[in-house]
Amino acid sequence: MARTLFEQALAVYEAHGNLKGQADTLARLGSLDAQEKHDHGRAERAARIYAEIGDDKGRLFALNIMSIAAKERGDLIQAGEHLREALDVARACGDVDGEAGTLIGLASHVMTTRRDVELSEKYVLAARDLIPRLVDPGMAITIHSMLGSLALSRGDVAAAERSNRHALDYHSEDWAGSSAAAHGAAADGLTIQGRTDKATREALEQVRLLERERRRLGNSRNQARAYRKNRPVYRRALDLAATSGDGEAALEVLESGRAQALTAVLGGDPQLIAHNAFDFDGELDQLLRRISTFEESPDVFRTGGNLTPEARSGWTAMMATALEEDHERLANLIGTELLRKAAPPETIADHRAMLPSRTHTLAYDIEWQGSRATVYAVWVPPLPAAPTVDRINLTAEQSRWVRTLADQDTATTLLNHPSHGWQTGLSSLVPQGLRNILTGSERHQDGIDLVIVPTGELWAIPFAALHVAETPLLDLATLSLSPSLGVAATASTRRIRPVRRALAVLDTRLRGTSAERATLKRHFRLREVPPLASDIVTALGPRNKFDLGVVSAHGDNVRGLAHSLRIGKEARLFAGVLLRCDVPLWWVMGACWSGRVNNEPGQEPVGLPTVALLRGARAVVAALHVVPDRATGQILATTYRGLAEGKPAPAALRAAQREYLANRGGPPLIHWAPLVSIGAPGAVGA
Known part of the structure; x- marks a missing residue:
């Protein structure tokens, strides 16, 4: 634009x-x-x-x-x-600020091209002489920070500390970015001295200042770019926190850039997300129609028909670029709108206090170095206990399992078995302290409530199937997935009420929907809606009184607002269309890939599950992978029975999966493990 x-x-x-x-x-x-x-x-x-x-x-x-x-x-x-x-x-x-800035640029250039510390320092000292005449105080922060970095490069830690202190003397909110660099330089010096505790605090302050700067960008795309640019800074802070064992610092770094606008909207004024409150209907419809046309079109449209091989290659590339641009515009559309409606951010302490009293949280970050991954795991026990952080270096085989599960084309190779080596092999993702709670003699007979906050490829792991001390995690905890601790906490504030009325869209082409329909009719006042998006939008208008919403259909693996359910032979329910609905407290999607979201740090995690949370759901039951019709229908039917008995969705789903396993004697993992509850945790013993 x-x-x-x-x-x-x-x-x-x-x-x-x-x-x-x-x-x-x-x-x-x-x-x-x-x-x-x-x-x-x-x-x-x-x-x-x-x-x-x-x-x-x-x-x-x-x-x-x-x-x-x-x-x-x-x-x-x-x-x-x-x-x-x-x-x-x-x-x-006579442009003093311009002269100082160019001197700094020359100093950086000399270090990049010649590694000449002496000449570089000469340029920066010339810039320092201009500080009394500068108009921009932020330039003084940059000058002193660079002097600190040069001092470190020649091994003079004391001089580096003095320069960094001088830099921070000029700090103000207007120059947060420059001050962040000064804190980063201070962290470097403290790390060299082996003072990792203090280095962690300096690195954390650097992250905080960068986050303030990033949040000033009113555009979702620019915020995501700023996060990607600063990603090494966040990673360094996380690594220092892991080295020093500072779980609170690690948790704050992990929560930075994760679903922040979504969390703030969920925790804000309900009127901000009232029915039809989003102001982009025309552009949204146009983009969704275009994406739908491309995806549903015959191959002749995708490949350019009877073109020469060279021309066909150009045509395919052009269409792929156009589709990618449309998806980017969709992501930016909702991200920017969420930023506009977001309430002031709450603290991590506020979010921990919102969670049910016995809830544990396990938050992850993952970093790839070639074919190997390092995972940072932050375990957040119930208050008042402090979080802990572990750095887990995955083996080549473990890393391969993670990538295989994240790829929808290969995941079924690991899920089409009653058991597989990855279930035990990836159990190292569960920190030892949490393992002791899960398997100890003092654990609750129903296990614990555990919210898992994965990122990147880890979102696709069916954690319920992991084995801890030879026992599936399903038997040890009531699990929930969430894009961030904040989303789980704010969704938890939605009051649980008896489930009496249900709305359902059941695709009769699926073999499991007959069991779902029978259970829904037996336990609730059921309204079945024809498989048309317009009818669903009408039924889920601002006056609807439904407590449970069910859509059992075919899914797709598209992310963002174009994520959809194929609710009939030709109709689709897009996440972008679901934005217009008032979603019931419990929302169930019995469809392949319906639980996937775009969960990269720095971007809003948009997809069908998060849109449902945004529009009123407390928890969403959905599938991370391909799921078979009959098994899914049977498990979901039992889940509805649990909801009718008063169980929250995570507990109802867990009970249904355990009953299915008990009755089937070791079915393939794909029958049950991909089904997850996303959102608020599930109240053990409810």
């Missing part, structure tokens, strides 16, 4: 011969080109026009953009030439 507006503005300025306007607009477009295309052409045009009209500050800006573009495309010699020219311009026009 910004590029389009700048292009239009440039055309207007060129038509009217406005050179200043042309240069300013070319510089802005050049900044975008430098980041996205590593191209300096427009910035160079801007620099020429600025020189022609005598605007040295504008020329300085354009030269710095040209340097960035050269660096991004790997032309470091050209980048240095642009910086030196920029320094001459800054000094000639």
